[in-house]
Each structure stands twice: as structure tokens, then as C-alpha cells.
Amino acid sequence: MTRDEARSRIIFALDVETIAEARHWVSVLTGRVGMFKIGKQLFTAHGPEIVRMVENYGGEVFLDLKYHDIPNTVAMASREAARLGVKLFNLHALGGYEMMAGTVEMLDREFTGMKRPKVLAVTILTSSTEATLREVGIDLPVQEMVVRLAKLAKKAGIDGVVASPLEVPLIREACGNDFLIVTPGVRPASSSTDDQKRVMTPGEAVAAGSDYLVIGRPIAAAPDPLRACETIIDEIMGVQQESVAKRYS
Numbered sequence: 001m002t003r004d005e006a007r008s009r010i011i012f013a014l015d016v017e018t019i020a021e022a023r024h025w026v027s028v029l030t031g032r033v034g035m036f037k038i039g040k041q042l043f044t045a046h047g048p049e050i051v052r053m054v055e056n057y058g059g060e061v062f063l064d065l066k067y068h069d070i071p072n073t074v075a076m077a078s079r080e081a082a083r084l085g086v087k088l089f090n091l092h093a094l095g096g097y098e099m100m101a102g103t104v105e106m107l108d109r110e111f112t113g114m115k116r117p118k119v120l121a122v123t124i125l126t127s128s129t130e131a132t133l134r135e136v137g138i139d140l141p142v143q144e145m146v147v148r149l150a151k152l153a154k155k156a157g158i159d160g161v162v163a164s165p166l167e168v169p170l171i172r173e174a175c176g177n178d179f180l181i182v183t184p185g186v187r188p189a190s191s192s193t194d195d196q197k198r199v200m201t202p203g204e205a206v207a208a209g210s211d212y213l214v215i216g217r218p219i220a221a222a223p224d225p226l227r228a229c230e231t232i233i234d235e236i237m238g239v240q241q242e243s244v245a246k247r248y249s
């Protein structure tokens, strides 16, 4: 894998409060990472302006708003995300087949003959346990639900899932190579685990079959963020996996 390929797999999580802080990270890291993740906090506070700011620097955006609503509402919100020019966005697979398939159909209609954004499904949030699922009337084990929802998302035409690194092998097995897997919860061996409980190193996650790694604090809180970023890239480049290279090309 080339250095640029490894770099393009890193999605930096813009987990900050203000546009000024976000701009700082985007100006420092554009060209050094593949994408910037904008989540609910930043988007609720600053709206589309924050997406445009990243795009103005030449950066690409993963809009992490995890849509979950009636099919028409999710399709229309997704259309707006696509119009903002984001490269990736996501929805909750628990919204069901019709919601997911309707969104993909809308994007394919709207972007006929053009490159459309890719859509990811969140299966079961990694903060959920078996007890959380039971509270809402789901009696299946978490891993069974994750696989079930990943397969449903694939059937609906969704491009991939967001998943814990530990779920990657199961999802790869169930959904095949033609399905993106994006994983947060990645920690270089030398870095603090913060509040992440089930972690893998970047190299392990890519070797397990992750396509993109969402990384925040291991870069943002490092004494030398650029160096931390390059060290992570070194680690990803060290991974030899034929199927990964093929899937990504």
C-alpha cells in the first residue's frame, strides 16, 4: 500500500466546539488525512457552514448525523447532505429496509451518471450492551444483531457500515469484500485508550478488514499531532493484505 493510500484511509474526527478550532485542524491536516468527520455537535452548532469550510480547504467530509426517521424524511435529508458535497454520510440500520433502500434509490436517481456520496449504516451503537437491547425489546445478542443489520443494509444497497474493530471479521464474512467498513475505537500502541474500551491498533484494524479508520484524540491530543498522524500512516502501510488492496482500488 502506498503512503497516499494509507493516508486516505484516515478519517479525522472533528470533535470540537467552535468553527475556529475546526478550522485549525482542517488547515493543519488537509492533505495529511483522507477525510474529516463532522458530527452532531459541530453540525448542530454551525450547520452547513462547517461542511463548506472543510471543502474550501480542499478537504472531504464524512457527515456523521446518523439519520433515523420515516423513509421520506431520511431520503430528503440525505439529498441535502449529498447536495452539500459530502463524500460519506450515515443512517441507522434500525430504521429498516424501506428507509435504507429508499435513500439509495433517491441518490441513484439524483446522481445518475455521476459519483454520488457513499452511505454507511450504523448497526448497533458500540455503547449498547445486551441489557440496552433488552430494554427496548430486542432479545438477540449484540453480535447477532450487528450481523443481521449489516446484511439488511447491504441488501438495501447501502455501501457499508460503521463498526467496532472487533466486529470487522464477522461483518466481512457476512457481507463480503464489496462492502465498506469504517471503524472508530482505534488506538496506536503508544496512545492512551481514553474512554474507548474495545480497541485495536490501526494496523490490526486494517489487517482485520477495515477500509477507513475514524481517529480523533490519538492525533488531536498527541504532543505532536502531525508526527502522530504520520506514525499511524506508517503502521497502516505495514499491513499486507491482498483483499484489502483490491477492495479499495
Ligand code: C5P
Residues within 6 Å of the ligand: 013, 015, 039, 125, 126, 127, 164, 184, 185, 186, 194, 196, 214, 215, 216, 217, 218
Ligand atoms: O477520539 P477518538 O479517536 O476516540 O474519536 C473517535 C470518534 O469516533 C468520535 O467522534 C466518536 O464519537 C466516534 N465513534 C466512536 N465509537 C463509535 C462510534 C463513533 O468512538 N462506536
